[in-house]
Amino acid sequence: MSPGESGEDLLVRTIRSCTDRIYAVPGYPVSSLADRSGAKLVINEKVALELAIGDSLAGRRACVIVKHVGMNALVDPLVHATFQGIRAGVIIICGDDPTAKNTMTVQDSRYFGLVASIPVLSGISESGVSDALCASEQYSRVALLRVSAEEISQPANTSPSGLVCPENNPATGLADPALTMYGRAVRAAAGSTLIQKAGLAPHPLPPVQSSSAPQNRKERGSTLGLCADCPFRSMFELMAKKGMSAVCDTGCSLIAMNPPYSFGVACYGMGSAVAVAASSGNAALIGDYALLHSGLQGLMEVYQEGLPLLCIVMVNQCMGMTGGQPVPDPLPYLGFAHPQVCDVKDLKHLEELLTIPKRPMTVLVYGSCPEEIDHETVAC
Incomplete structure (x- = not known):
């Protein structure tokens, strides 16, 4: 001293x-x-x-x-x-x-x-x-x-x-x-x-x-899954097959932490996936509502600093975990990010995009949730 x-x-x-x-x-x-x-x-x-x-x-x-x-x-x-x-x-x-x-x-x-x-x-x-x-x-x-x-x-x-x-x-x-x-x-x-x-x-x-x-899923005998007709199921399977790891956010992206996918690393609350992933070396998996709710400022910081982040936004234009309430299209809010846009059914294009870049990249993956949102209960 x-x-x-x-x-x-x-x-x-x-x-x-x-x-x-x-x-x-x-x-x-x-x-x-x-x-x-x-x-x-x-x-x-x-x-x-x-x-x-x-x-x-x-x-x-x-x-x-x-x-x-x-x-x-x-x-x-x-x-x-x-x-x-x-x-x-x-x-x-x-x-x-x-x-x-x-x-x-x-x-x-x-x-x-x-x-x-x-x-x-x-x-x-x-x-x-x-x-x-x-x-x-x-x-x-x-x-x-x-x-x-x-x-x-x-x-x-x-x-x-x-x-x-x-x-x-x-x-x-x-x-x-x-x-x-x-x-x-x-x-x-x-x-x-x-x-x-x-x-x-x-x-x-x-x-x-x-x-x-019960304190673990095995004791409970089940875990939360995607809806039976979820359009993002194929994307989850692709990410798991590629051996990706992602910081998840509040909402349906949390299911990536559950079996059979298990490529989700952690979740730290609404809108948090972007900045946490940017400094941890993982991808960010986030829904459109979470991004608009409180993830945009983190994404702005990432682009300002040029951090190498793959931000994957599940765009279903509804709140899939809380009843299907409508959500605005995030694309008009993301002019600064020049996002890539992909239909969730276009697996060939999607596979090309799902790679951690050397600079910030935002991928908007569009899919329509089934009219009756009903998350599966998957046996452990």
Whole structure:
């Protein structure tokens, strides 16, 4: 540590030494921290966290720097990461402005520990960043390091944080894809109990209610499948045959994680597939509604940075998981991407397009869902 080092100085030094990738959305009191740490400025906080999660899947430690109101924008992938699990550590360094010196609202970002059941560390110390990364990896979820405007500007705390090495969590890494959704919640709850015991939960974390619900598909005896007349069945079979791997999104693309296809890697919430896939080296498989709902900004970031991503959009112009409600054609929204357009029945053209490129490529695959949407139940 250098003499006269400020809290910001210490954070800059430890962030740069402990992480492989740094992303940020500037704002008081973290603008200078983001700049000095060499963070990549990202279009918004949600996309920043999704890119960091993608790095985690690829084995890189990542840090996201935001101000307290920025936490509001990244909650969806934050919560999903707790249940889906991660690989390498991901931390959010959040700068709070408790007296609203230069912000519109007063929030305490530590409450997001309760919302997402994540470990929360407070204050700036010599070991704070490394401890947060350790906790993230031990409990297989994002960790939050909350700092205040005053701590950033004041002389650094030279002592370590005092965190005891987190208790070993047997359920680290990604959740077993054989788990049911409830099973993933049970798995995450075991880690939450350890977080509470380690003193890393500033507020009581809600327990998973006891239930006789099966925790894996084998116990349940079934898994969700495509509709019997789904036009995208042939595309799924083709992707599985080619040995592709894809980050999935909320909606029918999730079925790619299930047998007999099983080429889906993970899912981190609505619209998340694009940015997560872009930094993890996988393809993105996403529906038209998820893309329009909250995936467009991630796709804009990917094209702006020229990241090598194959984004496969299933265009059925309806919400196939929620009742078939209509969805606008995404093509008019994607002029910046110059997408390739393919009919799902044109398997020869589709096979040519399903290759990870050296630059961003978006493929709109059109198919019409059956009038009566009825997802199959496939025996395990």
